[in-house]
Amino acid sequence: MKICVLYSGGKDSTYALHWAVFKGFKIVCLITLIPKREDSWMFQYPNVIYTRYQAEAMGFRLLTFETSGEKDKELEDLKKALVQAKNEGAVGIVSGALLSDYQRLNISIIAEEIGLKTYTPLWRKTQEEYMRWLVREGFKFVITSASAYGFPFDLLGKEITTEDVEKIIERARRYGFNPAFEGGEAETFVTYAPLFKTQLKVKGRLRRISEYECRYEITDIH
Template sequence: MRVCSLFSGGKDSTYALHWAVLKGFDVACLLTLRPYRVDSWMFHYPNVEWTRYQAKALGIPQVIHDTSGVKDLELEDLKNAFESVKSEFGINGIVTGALLSDYQRMMINIIAHELNLRVYSPLWRKSQVNYLRDLYSHGFRFVLTSISTMGISPRLLGKVLTLSDIEELIGAALKYGFNPALEGGEGETFVVDAPLFRERIVIDDGEVRKLDQYSWIYVIRSLHLEPKVLVE
């Protein structure tokens, strides 16, 4: 199966890519949709311009398509992007990190079906608490890049989350009623290391910005790739 992996740079799309490689799929490329609007219904916005460093660390070609970010119109952008990578890379499947959003999964499936592409969503309806813990134990490291809900401390923004931080996030989700894996838009992440990364990402500089009472964003200003130290 030759596939394209929808890639936002966050934990879910990175894990879905990891799953595809472990399953023996031929991942021809990463497809990143870059929205013009922060409130896109379909696509990840914060720090998406830095995904090119993740693609380099992975050693997988990346295709970036701009999208209006406007509901419904961005679906046409997605269809055009699928058509483009199908033609260029000869793919017959799409891998997504969809976890809980019925809207996102349904729209991707409908568009892919129109183009005779199969869709694989390995995270769909997984236990989100177990998933977060598994991410850490399997070597995924990521920073929190946005918050849009009560209960998440802004001190976690821009920090490579430890297992203790993840447990804090899970506890807050249970207390305040938000999705622990942040699938409902309560937060966004940016992966700095993963098992498939040939190099790890080091964020050199960033800025925390407050948008309103419960909304914050972490803007990456600079980063670099660093060789991974092999432990014998």
């Protein structure tokens, strides 16, 4: 079956892509929507412009689309992107939705409208075990933004290790945020995964936005 993958460059969409390949799907393209607003309800904002490097490292075709980032208008932008993917042969879409009903339902509704099947392989996975599995199976990623009370902000910009995952889980239990960040507590950028033919190296700078919000902005990638 030919499918497209909604791809943000983060751990969840990379896992969803990984799942699709190993289930035997043929990847027509990756789709990245680049929001004009930082507070997009549907799409990741930090460092999403660099998904082209990830697509190149994996050998997949990437389609990028700008989106307003406004709550309802961005759904129309998503629909246009999926229509193009369908026109190019995709009969389904895979996404990395983990816990957000808003994202999953909107993707499903739009896909049904235009006749695409939907697959959400991460849906309702056990959050803590999922994070452990990612690192154990060779997914390398950096945290590019965080906005949660109690979050270990010293991990931003650092390649996450097994010890870091345990630190995140411990803090999540103590302060009540989601350990896999599905509530928007943090965003990630994958630098290597089993499908990558080469590893990405990133450099960047930390920017403190407020007492409980920090961002790692990538300034160099190769």
